[in-house]
Amino acid sequence: MSSSVKEISILEVKKHNTPEDLWMVIHDKVYDLTKFRSEHPGGDDVLDEYAGKEASKAFDDVGHSSDAVEMMAQYCVGELAVADRKAGGSSKKHCCGIAVAALLAGIAVAFIIRRALKN
DSSP, rough: OOSSEEEEOOHHHHEEEEEEEEEEEEETEEEEOTGGGGGOOTHHHHHHOOOTSSSSSHHHHHHHOHHHHHGGGGGGGEEEEEGGSOOHHHHHHHHHHHHHHHHHHHHHHHHHHHHHOOO
16 A cells, blocks of 8 residues: 555544434445535435445445546545454455465366377
């Protein structure tokens, strides 16, 4: 994380749990959605439910548009503190996905070479 990005603890996020002061965490980023609450196309109730909480799964389950994802940047106030990120968080999933892809590619190359050497 660059020094210009604010690191925010989950304890700080939990303090912002009302409709008048509404923060949440989505994919290790912290968003202040207080001003967006009344404009949310899915209604304000769904945002209220996740105020002060981790909301990545709920966000992903809805299947937000790419426009919605781009719009989120204006509400980002920082990143969740590294110590507060869950073991199965989005950044770790991404790294694991790359490792699995590399492993599978290596196995495929080994299989091709082995087969070529037999012929």
